[in-house]
Amino acid sequence: MREVDQYPCLEDDSEIRLREVIEGELEEARARAFSLIEAARHDDRGCLVTDTTKPRKVRFGGHQWDAYRFIYCVLNEQVAARDQVVRHRCHNRRCINPHHLELGSQADNKRDDWANWAYGVDPDFL
Ligand SMILES: [Zn+2]
Numbered sequence: 250m251r252e253v254d255q256y257p258c259l260e261d262d263s264e265i266r267l268r269e270v271i272e273g274e275l276e277e278a279r280a281r282a283f284s285l286i287e288a289a290r291h292d293d294r295g296c297l298v299t300d301t302t303k304p305r306k307v308r309f310g311g312h313q314w315d316a317y318r319f320i321y322c323v324l325n326e327q328v329a330a331r332d333q334v335v336r337h338r339c340h341n342r343r344c345i346n347p348h349h350l351e352l353g354s355q356a357d358n359k360r361d362d363w364a365n366w367a368y369g370v371d372p373d374f375l
Contacts (some may be wrong), residue, residue, distance in 0.1 A: 266312045267319075268328045274310060278323040281309055285316055289345055296344035304342050317342075321350040334358045340365050 289297035
């Protein structure tokens with residue numbers, strides 16, 4: 250399932266940094282991820298939302314990531330490739346609840362959006 254030993258040639262800088270973080274600074278990164286989760290607030294759908302209007306950013310190790318992407322990748326020890334997106338099963342981009350996050354392709358993400366417009370929230374999700 251994990252394919253982190255492969256080094257795909259299409260990596261942007263944030264993937265390289267993320268890999269370094271996961272391989273070398275995992276403990277601090279996890280502590281950082283948990284502190285973001287603790288600081289977030291539960292809403293009535295079980296989302297953990299941050300007090301920001303846009304998806305929260307996090308700075309770690311001299312690089313800036315979307316907090317949800319950072320949290321997903323650090324807690325799952327998985328480096329998302331450039332053509333992969335961290336998806337929100339709950340369709341709330343401000344949510345950082347690791348249980349609501351899932352790795353997929355951009356095509357999956359579009360399909361989620363279409364399903365959401367057509368049917369409301371993914372029935373498997375709730
Ligand atoms: Zn959520």
